[in-house]
Amino acid sequence: MARLGVNVDHVATIRQARGTKEPDPVTAAALAELAGADGITVHLREDRRHIQDRDVEILRQTLQVPLNLEMAATDEMVAIACRLRPDCVTLVPEKRQELTTEGGLDVVSHSQHLKEVIARLQQNGIVVSLFIDPDLKQIDQAFQVGTDTIEIHTGLYCDAPTRGAQLAELAKIEQAIHEAKHVGMGVNAGHGLNYRNIQDVVALGVIEEFNIGHSIISRAVLVGLDQAVREMKSLVAG
Numbered sequence: 443m444a445r446l447g448v449n450v451d452h453v454a455t456i457r458q459a460r461g462t463k464e465p466d467p468v469t470a471a472a473l474a475e476l477a478g479a480d481g482i483t484v485h486l487r488e489d490r491r492h493i494q495d496r497d498v499e500i501l502r503q504t505l506q507v508p509l510n511l512e513m514a515a516t517d518e519m520v521a522i523a524c525r526l527r528p529d530c531v532t533l534v535p536e537k538r539q540e541l542t543t544e545g546g547l548d549v550v551s552h553s554q555h556l557k558e559v560i561a562r563l564q565q566n567g568i569v570v571s572l573f574i575d576p577d578l579k580q581i582d583q584a585f586q587v588g589t590d591t592i593e594i595h596t597g598l599y600c601d602a603p604t605r606g607a608q609l610a611e612l613a614k615i616e617q618a619i620h621e622a623k624h625v626g627m628g629v630n631a632g633h634g635l636n637y638r639n640i641q642d643v644v645a646l647g648v649i650e651e652f653n654i655g656h657s658i659i660s661r662a663v664l665v666g667l668d669q670a671v672r673e674m675k676s677l678v679a680g
């Protein structure tokens with residue numbers, strides 16, 4: 443059964459909008475954990491637009507489930523990760539102007555740098571995942587640079603304008619999973635997944651962990667975080 447990692451970034455987005463102390467993503471993470479989340483994900487962006495260093499520090503001390511820290515492969519972020527030692531680091535590309543992550547890492551173009559960053563994180567006991575598009579060249583390169591796991595970027599599947607386009611993206615995801623499993627990497631998936639589009643991805647059967655944030659927090663605003671997490675957890679269970 444796949445694990446559900448709940449991303450609480452957008453609880454912090456609401457807090458930062460008012461510059462106050464609430465809502466606290468640490469509290470949200472505790473509630474998500476009580477509702478059955480198998481892990482918590484936060485993206486510590488270089489611009490600190492939502493999650494703050496303090497959030498990651500307290501989560502590291504309080505969570506009982508694994509903490510997955512999403513971050514850019516910069517010196518500053520690597521130093522933070524090596525100090526705090528989350529269970530997993532997912533390396534993601536970052537653009538200052540983007541509203542959210544727009545695509546996967548270009549592992550092919552940045553292989554030497556990524557190889558060094560991955561080795562440093564692994565030497566500190568951290569499992570490493572690379573957030574990449576379902577592209578076979580990127581998957582093969584991800585294996586070459588020594589990552590433990592990949593997280594397949596599901597954004598294009600989620601944004602597909604027609605059912606035909608969606609099925610074409612799903613086929614790419616399936617092929618990517620097959621390739622990653624063939625070489626022995628772990629396979630997670632995330633970005634843009636919601637209560638309507640997740641079933642087809644779960645049905646592929648072999649994804650180990652789904653990291654889902656925006657749709658769960660959006661639903662939580664209306665029905666409460668406990669119910670929102672429980673509903674997604676039962677969908678991820680297939």
Ligand SMILES: CC(=O)[C@@H](O)[C@H](O)COP(=O)(O)O
Nearest residue numbers: 451485534542543573632633
């Ligand atoms: C890497 C990914 O797919 C998402 O976790 C995304 O990076 C979250 O960041 P935002 O919460 O800023 O959209």
Ligand SMILES: NCC(=O)COP(=O)(O)O
Nearest residue numbers: 449632633634654655656
């Ligand atoms: N890595 C994906 C993630 O953590 C959550 O993405 P989203 O569900 O907020 O789009």
